[in-house]
Amino acid sequence: MxxxxxxxxxxxxxxxxxxxxxxxxxxxxxxxxxxxxxxxxxxxxxxxxxxxxxxxxxxxxxxxxxxxxxxxxxxxxxxxxxxxxxxxxxxxxxxxxxxxxxxxxxxxxxxxxxxxxxxxxxxxxxxxxxxxxxxxxxxxxxxxxxxxxxxxxxxxxxxxxxxxxxxxxxxxxxxxxxxxxxxxxxxxxxxxxxxxxxxxxxxxxxxxxxxxxxxxxxxxIPVKPPKKERRIEERTVFLIKEECKHPVEIVLHKRPDTGLLSGMWELPNVENHLDVKRVQRMFPDAKVKRLPDGKHIFSHVEWRLWCYEIKTKATGSLPEQIEQGTQVFSLQEIKEQISLPSAFDCCKKYMSDEGEVQKKSRKKQ
Ligand code: SF4
Missing domain, CATH: 1.10.340.30 (Hypothetical protein; domain 2)
Incomplete structure (x- = not known):
């Protein structure tokens, strides 16, 4: 000693x-x-x-x-x-x-x-x-x-x-x-x-x-070595709602069983920042609205998020790059049963719409 x-x-x-x-x-x-x-x-x-x-x-x-x-x-x-x-x-x-x-x-x-x-x-x-x-x-x-x-x-x-x-x-x-x-x-x-x-x-x-x-x-004191710089990842997040649906239904995606936020539900998202024209091309029949940007810091990586609200006529026809692993949930189910990582807090307050909520979910084919 x-x-x-x-x-x-x-x-x-x-x-x-x-x-x-x-x-x-x-x-x-x-x-x-x-x-x-x-x-x-x-x-x-x-x-x-x-x-x-x-x-x-x-x-x-x-x-x-x-x-x-x-x-x-x-x-x-x-x-x-x-x-x-x-x-x-x-x-x-x-x-x-x-x-x-x-x-x-x-x-x-x-x-x-x-x-x-x-x-x-x-x-x-x-x-x-x-x-x-x-x-x-x-x-x-x-x-x-x-x-x-x-x-x-x-x-x-x-x-x-x-x-x-x-x-x-x-x-x-x-x-x-x-x-x-x-x-x-x-x-x-x-x-x-x-x-x-x-x-x-x-x-x-x-x-x-x-x-x-x-x-x-x-x-x-205490002495620690300087922290490594976090990797910056740019991503585009989609808050996809079925238009005219009351209660609101939202599309979530299940993350893989390994890696960051393994096995968690998330809002569908893709790499890079996509401008509104590109997002509109991905969802040609939807109403696309830019939401405020988000940011989330993990221990080794920082997400910088561009967020969009997507109001579609039918959540059954999603772009190929985000369709796999998705499922539609009612707002009530998300509130009561689903743990949505705080990385998506930037979109959470835009999830609800007017209207009564009820329990309902259906798996996508
Ligand atoms: S143990 Fe911490 S709080 Fe106490 S005198 Fe030393 S430095 Fe100050």
Whole structure:
């Protein structure tokens, strides 16, 4: 250990007792609740997760319900959280837990880590918070806090650095309160030792032990290599509605089972930006209207979207390049059952028309 972290333990525990936010998965730290919350929190802030968490548990109250859920239902519950493979992996893990562990998550760090979608951070969180096992739970927040305390310029994206820090945390873990200790580090990273902008050092319980603070270098840590530039993809999106249909019916396309947004429904779209004349040629009998442009950022690619509303007389005759894999849905079905990725938010508000909605869908031939 290059820095002796043992001194921070009592200060963090004391601070956590007084400052921990009240959260349902903390009040009732059942293994399933901790698991769901930690997976949701991987890309989303606590405040935003609360509503998703309650809705998810209301619909899927235990591991059995998760294992047996229809995929569309699962994706709908995850709509807005993004990174849908997280919830698909949770279901794969739930099925294994049903088969191998009688429906209860195993109280074992290595066994947890062997489940799909559970890495060392989540395994450590479940093991320590739900089962009281002295296992570390080191994510980006915790790496930032600990590297600042030590004024270390290590590259925190390196697996070796993370493993070293996990060993450091394991060596100082208070065996009577491992869950509280892990959560105190997470909480400090989320509410005081902030990632963007200046950390709130004056409120920090370990300020007197923090080397970065004393050296005035807290903004220079943590060190990460520069991000690779995202690839820009230009696409044209079609919001295709059957004219005069009340309720509104909309054409969706199912994406392939691999790659970006795998297996998700989407609005039909093609590569490149097509001007209105080209779109009109694709839909010669339709009313074509340009909608505001959209943009969506994925981790490695950025979509720049030109969007069109297409009002056709019959959605049964679509251009060849977008027809395959499409299906027509009523607006109500989309609202209630389909998880449409937020990449298409730019078109969502143009989906509805006047008129009563009713349940109806029909497959295209
Ligand atoms: S003193 Fe500041 S930089 Fe150091 S751990 Fe606390 S909040 Fe982070």
């Amino acid at each position: 290059t820095y002796d972290y043992s001194e921070i333990v009592p200060f963090l525990l004391h601070w956590y007792e007084r400052n921990a936010r009240i959260l349902r998965w903390r009040e009732e730290p059942k293994p399933y609740y901790v698991w769901v919350s930690e997976i949701m929190l991987q890309q989303t802030r606590v405040e935003a997760v609360k509503g998703y968490f309650d809705r998810f548990l209301e619909s899927l109250p235990d591991i059995k319900a998760l294992a047996e859920a229809e995929e569309e239902k699962l994706l709908k519950l995850w709509e807005g959280l993004g990174y849908y493979n997280r919830v698909r992996n949770m279901q794969k893990a739930a099925k294994i837990v049903m088969e191998q562990y009688g429906g209860e998550l195993p109280a074992d760090y290595e066994a947890l880590k062997a489940l799909p979608g559970i890495g060392s951070y989540t395994a450590g969180a479940i093991a320590s918070i739900a089962f009281g096992l002295p296992e570390p739970s080191v994510d980006g927040n915790v790496l930032r806090v600990l590297k600042r305390i030590a004024a270390s310029y290590d590259d925190i994206t390196k697996e070796k650095i993370k493993k070293e820090l996990e060993a450091d945390v394991r060596s100082i873990m208070p065996t009577d309160r491992p869950g509280d200790f892990n959560q105190s580090l997470m909480e400090l990273g989320a509410t005081v030792c902030l990632p963007n902008g200046k950390p709130l050092c004056e409120q920090c319980p370990v300020m007197h032990l923090c080397k970065a603070f004393h050296q005035g270098v807290e903004l220079q």
